[in-house]
Amino acid sequence: MKFRGAEAIVETIDWQGKTVISKTRNKRGYRHPSLEKKLVVERLRSESRIMERLISHGVSVPAIYSVNPVKNRIIMEFVDGRTLERALRTDAFNSHLKDLASLLSKIHSLGVIHGDPTTSNFLVKDKIYAIDFGLSSISDDPEDRASDLRVFLESLDSHHSEINGREIFLSAYSKGEGSKAVLEALKVLELRGRYNLMRG
């Protein structure tokens, strides 16, 4: 398997006798070299640290085997599942949305903001896994958590307009710790700027 994402080349490789995921951040020729270097190092470090934090609290994210800042590469566990994007196109979308809500709520309660929780960044196998923490950050701010929800809802709306997943997802998320402030912040966020009007 090889996938060229926006951020990195993600491929399955043979590593010490087993199939693993190798994620190598691609060089961006369009970015200024010093901006590129800064972003690559920042994102690599933050991604691996945040994943370690989640793993140590039992959150289902791929295990990290090796981090190489020189090669811009992370070696991690290969989760052989299908993307949430595909899983939502099945009849079981309802329970997937609920599982996702409790996963995201757990991630948030550990002080982590995913940063890009679109439907292609979750894998469904025996349970649901969060992947791609390339844009993740550390924050307890309800507004940052709400921003995560909004990114997800947006991807739900733009890619899965055929199901009305919003209510299912939000009502499941509301059962989590600290969710009240987050949902309040989401309301404010959605009222702000572009979400209800477009400036001319």
Place this chain on the structure above:
Amino acid sequence: MGIESTAHTAGVGIITSEGKILSNQRSVYIPDEGEGIHPREAANHHVEKFPKLFKEAFEESKLSPNDITLVSYARGPGLGPCLRTGATAARAFAYTHQIPILGVNHCVAHLEIGLLEGATDPVLLYLSGANTQVIAYAAGRYRVFGETIDIGIGNGLDKFAREAGMGFPGGPKLEKVAEGDALIDLPYSVKGMDLAFSGLMTAAKQKLDSGHSLASVAYSVQETAFAMSCEVAERALAHTGKTELVLGGGVACNSRLREMATIMTEERGVKCFVPEMGLCVDNGVMIGWLGYQMMSAGYQITEEDNMVNQKYRTDMVEVTWR
């Protein structure tokens, strides 16, 4: 025929059903030194210029009003007073000459004109004063995959340029003075497929105040803001699996932005379509072309289509012509 008047540009364009552009007349309102767009002043400018623009469009195309089969105008999104002058001009012309009239969405027009360049199912990176969006077609609508969560990129550039003592429009003036190769560290704000520019512009102003040269700050602002824009476009390409990128909006005239988008698409192995400058900026041609696309697909005009809508969102339009 297409009539454009969503913001600072009054435009009258004429295009044939084969996509041949016969005339693209534009007049841009320039605010007083140190000021931004005043909606009423801009509308007054449009009122004054429309008769001349119509006349020149007919002169250039060598057509007469009777040759026009459809008048389209931009219903929105945009500044209320400006939208109303365009709608009024369009109605006056259409009613006088007994021609059907249709109001269309300005943002969708930016995307559709990109299809004239040969794209079939692209991601549009739409960078203008007020609008900063990544748009692509999915399930019957043009969906907004990513967007600014505060100010439009062009407004941000204009505001920074104004504070740096340059006039309107600031973007092209910044491009002229931008020079250097050392990058000043500025906030790089990408959240998923969304962007934010206000922190970047504030930080840029602070760098300027703390003694950095205008050339180097302008250079760094461009490098940072355009890299952010290309990154979200790249994310949308990866997310949707589409293989074409179209640039649109006034900021897409910037040659550094064009260069970055070209490099990004080459690295990804996707095609990049850059409409000529006169079609990237606000113009009447794209409005006329979208109206024609809609009508030729059998679109039925409703009463609502003849009312301007300042908050007419891209994804409110049901795409029936694809």
